Amino acid sequence: MKNMQTIQGIISLAAIICLLAGMFNVFTPEINGFLSRKLFYILIGVSFILMAPFMTNKNFIYPMYAAGILCVAGAFIPAENRFSALKTIGILAGVILSFSNRSRQVNR
Numbered sequence: 001m002k003n004m005q006t007i008q009g010i011i012s013l014a015a016i017i018c019l020l021a022g023m024f025n026v027f028t029p030e031i032n033g034f035l036s037r038k039l040f041y042i043l044i045g046v047s048f049i050l051m052a053p054f055m056t057n058k059n060f061i062y063p064m065y066a067a068g069i070l071c072v073a074g075a076f077i078p079a080e081n082r083f084s085a086l087k088t089i090g091i092l093a094g095v096i097l098s099f100s101n102r103s104r105q106v107n108r
Helices: 002-023 029-054 058-075 082-100
Strands: none
Touching (some): 002 029, 029 058, 058 082
8 A cells, every 4th residue: 555655656747747848848749748738747647546545535536546547538639629638627626635635633
């Protein structure tokens, strides 16, 4: 379990690095586009899929899988296509589910 969470964290960090590299135009325009418009969403989707079994609220497990699948599938849809927004919906849903999954501290 701890190993899987470490792997999930590394994948998330790699996704952030891809996004930053694309934003700051570190490479050629083609590579920057691939990193920030494709690989980023694929890595985030995989991260969500790996996170799903560890959700404390069991009602969030399948929605987290769905968010991951939307991110990965959306990465392969051309930007001109009206369904390309699926990746954005997937990442938004995954982030909301992730924050909703945090255990709440009770003030005493």
